[in-house]
Amino acid sequence: MFDAVLADRWQFGFTIMFHYLFPVLTMGLGVMIAVLKTVQLSRADDRYGALARFWAKIFAITFGMGVVTGIPMEFQFGTNWARFSHFAGGVVGQTLFMEGVFAFFAESSFLGLFLLGEKRLRPVVHWLSAVMVALGAVVSGFFIIATDAWMQHPVAYEIVNGRAELTSLWGLLTNPYALWQFPHAISGSLVTASMVVAGVGAYYLLSRTFENAGRLCVKVGVISGLVFSMASLFPTGAVNGENVTRYQPVKMAAMEGLFRTQEGAPIAIIGMPDTERHELMDPIFVPRALSYLAYGDFRAKVVGLDDYPPDMHPPVELVYYAYHIMVGLGTMFIAVMAVAAFLLWRRTLFTSRWLLWILMLALPFPYIANEAGWMVAEVGRQPWIVYGLQRTAAASSTNVSGGMTWFTLLGFMGMYSVLALLYLFVAGRIILAGPEGTEDGERS
Amino acid sequence: MINTLWFLVLTVMLAGYAVLDGFDLGVGALHLLLARTPAERETAIAAIGPVWNGNEVWLLAAGGSMVVAFPHLYAAAFSGFYLALMIVLWLLVLRGIAIEFRHQVDHPMWRDAWDVTFCLSSALLAVLFGAAVGNVLRGVPFDIEGNFRGSFALLLNPFALLCGVLSLFALGLHGAAYLAMKTDGPLQQRARRSVVPLWIGMVVLLAAVTGASFVVQPGFTGNFARWPVLALVPLLGAAAAISIPLFRRSGRDTATFLSSATLIVCVLGSAAAGLYPRLLPGLPGSAISGLDIHNAASSARSMTIALGVYLFGMAIVIVYLVNVYRVWGGKATTGYHA
Numbered sequence: 001m002f003d004a005v006l007a008d009r010w011q012f013g014f015t016i017m018f019h020y021l022f023p024v025l026t027m028g029l030g031v032m033i034a035v036l037k038t039v040q041l042s043r044a045d046d047r048y049g050a051l052a053r054f055w056a057k058i059f060a061i062t063f064g065m066g067v068v069t070g071i072p073m074e075f076q077f078g079t080n081w082a083r084f085s086h087f088a089g090g091v092v093g094q095t096l097f098m099e100g101v102f103a104f105f106a107e108s109s110f111l112g113l114f115l116l117g118e119k120r121l122r123p124v125v126h127w128l129s130a131v132m133v134a135l136g137a138v139v140s141g142f143f144i145i146a147t148d149a150w151m152q153h154p155v156a157y158e159i160v161n162g163r164a165e166l167t168s169l170w171g172l173l174t175n176p177y178a179l180w181q182f183p184h185a186i187s188g189s190l191v192t193a194s195m196v197v198a199g200v201g202a203y204y205l206l207s208r209t210f211e212n213a214g215r216l217c218v219k220v221g222v223i224s225g226l227v228f229s230m231a232s233l234f235p236t237g238a239v240n241g242e243n244v245t246r247y248q249p250v251k252m253a254a255m256e257g258l259f260r261t262q263e264g265a266p267i268a269i270i271g272m273p274d275t276e277r278h279e280l281m282d283p284i285f286v287p288r289a290l291s292y293l294a295y296g297d298f299r300a301k302v303v304g305l306d307d308y309p310p311d312m313h314p315p316v317e318l319v320y321y322a323y324h325i326m327v328g329l330g331t332m333f334i335a336v337m338a339v340a341a342f343l344l345w346r347r348t349l350f351t352s353r354w355l356l357w358i359l360m361l362a363l364p365f366p367y368i369a370n371e372a373g374w375m376v377a378e379v380g381r382q383p384w385i386v387y388g389l390q391r392t393a394a395a396s397s398t399n400v401s402g403g404m405t406w407f408t409l410l411g412f413m414g415m416y417s418v419l420a421l422l423y424l425f426v427a428g429r430i431i432l433a434g435p436e437g438t439e440d441g442e443r444s
Numbered sequence: 445m446i447n448t449l450w451f452l453v454l455t456v457m458l459a460g461y462a463v464l465d466g467f468d469l470g471v472g473a474l475h476l477l478l479a480r481t482p483a484e485r486e487t488a489i490a491a492i493g494p495v496w497n498g499n500e501v502w503l504l505a506a507g508g509s510m511v512v513a514f515p516h517l518y519a520a521a522f523s524g525f526y527l528a529l530m531i532v533l534w535l536l537v538l539r540g541i542a543i544e545f546r547h548q549v550d551h552p553m554w555r556d557a558w559d560v561t562f563c564l565s566s567a568l569l570a571v572l573f574g575a576a577v578g579n580v581l582r583g584v585p586f587d588i589e590g591n592f593r594g595s596f597a598l599l600l601n602p603f604a605l606l607c608g609v610l611s612l613f614a615l616g617l618h619g620a621a622y623l624a625m626k627t628d629g630p631l632q633q634r635a636r637r638s639v640v641p642l643w644i645g646m647v648v649l650l651a652a653v654t655g656a657s658f659v660v661q662p663g664f665t666g667n668f669a670r671w672p673v674l675a676l677v678p679l680l681g682a683a684a685a686i687s688i689p690l691f692r693r694s695g696r697d698t699a700t701f702l703s704s705a706t707l708i709v710c711v712l713g714s715a716a717a718g719l720y721p722r723l724l725p726g727l728p729g730s731a732i733s734g735l736d737i738h739n740a741a742s743s744a745r746s747m748t749i750a751l752g753v754y755l756f757g758m759a760i761v762i763v764y765l766v767n768v769y770r771v772w773g774g775k776a777t778t779g780y781h782a
Binding site (some may be wrong): 060061064065067068069071072074075077078079080082083085086088089090091092093094096097098099100101102104105106108109110111112113115116117120121160163165166167169397398399400404408411415419422426429430 | 493494495497498500501503504505507508509510511512513515516518519520521522523524526527529530533534536537538540541544545548549587589591592593742743745746747749750753754757758760761764765768771772
């Protein structure tokens with residue numbers, strides 16, 4: 001009951017998933033704010049400036065939440081995963097350290113300038129600080145994904161005295177796994193930001209408050225939402241999937257619920273994995289589609305779970321459902337955004353209340369899709385913490401007991417529940433107060 | 445050689461953190477005492493508002509440099525002091541949201557609640573960081589694998605507590621000097637008046653800690669005997685300590701603050717000079733003598749690559765930190781964010 005590794009995994013899983021709720025918005029929103037500032041400057045249109053100021057308030061509290069929930073992530077490598085730090089610190093430390101030096105310093109310094117310095121700075125410098133904040137957030141994401149990608153597909157290392165040593169920084173930063181995982185995650189983040197912007201805009205139109213700003217939010221959100229929901233599927237999602245097939249075939253088998261190796265493997269649209277009988281229950285198949293997606297050949301052989309010993313399997317159900325939720329939601333996002341973009345082009349979107357309702361209520365779902373995607377990546381890597389090199393069970397701290405970690409996990413849960421309420425309360429107030437109060441409103 | 449350079453880098457990062465986040469921790473711990481009216485509190489917070497977040501990054505970067513250069517130290521120290529570390533994390537969370545959220549609702553009770561949270565979490569963090577340094581100087585009971593289990597009794601030993609209180613006074617002094625430099629009016633007067641009492645407490649505690657350190661860590665003077673030039677660090681610290689009340693008396697607020705910063709750097713520098721090459725010594729009776737820059741290090745190649753990254757990265761960081769602090773130069777006003 002007080003299994004230490006299980007407690008460590010729960011604590012890391014809970015704290016990372018809670019943490020990611022915030023950067024998933026800020027990475028994309030930072031880019032959108034930088035674009036709004038660019039439009040404001042290039043067209044000398046202050047409507048975009050007012051919108052940038054409004055979203056900067058949301059950005060600020062979200063960024064703050066991301067910072068405070070992010071600090072425990074780095075520290076847990078030491079507190080709960082001491083044997084992992086000991087084994088892999090020389091490699092993953094590089095990217096974690098680079099995130100601090102190259103991203104956090106820039107992000108935090110320029111965020112202060114961007115949020116509080118509009119009156120003190122020349123417009124171009126203020127625009128530059130918005131760009132630097134966006135760049136910092138995206139670069140920060142890159143270093144974290146380079147760290148994760150090394151754990152998914154270790155490269156540029158050699159094992160000396162039982163520890164991983166870095167052999168090439170360039171190799172670590174150009175890990176082929178990272179090169180598609182990174183744009184996929186950024187694309188997912190931009191979908192989130194787009195749908196949040198569109199959703200809030202739809203709320204303004206539906207409630208007939210701040211309608212000018214609402215129209216602008218919906219327009220910007222729908223256009224970028226369409227672009228990035230498609231980019232999440234192709235090319236970033238598709239090539240990322242090919243990488244999984246290439247480097248972690250057993251994860252791909254779990255994602256698709258493919259128990260037996262077969263030529264011309266199908267994709268199950270629906271179906272429940274039955275890990276006792278080793279088959280999908282009540283599946284609806286698209287014949288041969290998986291072989292084509294994985295290898296570009298309808299007859300290609302795809303490896304199934306049964307080719308691997310059971311102690312190499314990830315928890316199949318979790319990976320399978322998470323993957324199907326991500327793909328299913330992603331498909332729906334494309335559909336919704338395509339319809340919305342069509343109506344935007346026909347100039348009827350702002351009066352199509354049924355679609356505005358959908359846009360507003362769709363707001364939570366990109367969060368679910370992003371979290372599900374990360375579950376596929378991380379749960380699907382199990383039982384390894386570093387794929388093929390170190391098992392998760394052999395990576396925890398030996399001097400921290402399970403009971404201790406359950407205790408601190410409950411502490412995190414309690415504190416994070418309060419944080420979540422506070423965040424929603426404050427974000428709700430900012431949204432209700434609306435974008436036009438920026439001139440004499442509260443500071444963020 | 446590369447191990448020694450990383451010891452130096454780690455010292456620089458931690459000293460940088462102590463100096464920079466030190467003043468905003470100090471302002472946090474003191475602002476309820478020094479700032480009496482809501483407007484004054486607003487000014488005190490405004491003085492650190494644009495920079496506290498960046499200051500905290502030094503802690504993350506110090507953590508990052510520990511992972512990459514001395515992974516075993518990171519693993520052993522953080523897991524050994526598990527609960528204490530978790531409390532530090534929770535306090536950092538509370539402190540961060542307090543300063544972020546206090547402006548979000550315009551209601552005096554909302555602000556008071558967050559200001560008290562900010563004050564208490566800042567003060568406790570100052571004590572805990574001091575206690576952490578104290579425990580690093582004192583050492584921990586390692587087992588044969590180089591791990592230890594830190595209980596509260598072990599963590600909160602008298603020497604560490606003494607260091608914790610010293611840290612509270614030193615950072616309080618640092619924060620008061622910062623407020624004296626960055627504000628004006630009654631708040632500035634009160635900040636100025638608090639410098640000398642805090643300085644007296646700090647000097648007494650510093651003398652006590654220095655004396656006690658010879659008892660808890662008898663080998664501490666060895667490095668100073670071997671490389672007498674190292675004695676310049678504590679001597680410079682002593683000079684900085686003496687100059688603080690003198691600068692205060694002559695009304696030179698910026699010089700007072702810089703002296704306080706120099707003092708903090710020199711205290712930590714002296715501790716590092718005494719520790720070298722040890723990173724976390726073992727208490728008497730430990731199965732191993734402790735972690736040092738060799739047995740806790742990652743490979744020479746990993747460290748060399750990371751040092752190149754570090755020097756390149758910090759060169760960029762310094763360029764824009766200088767510029768950021770230049771933008772926020774001058775007196776803080778409550779209206780700056782409107």
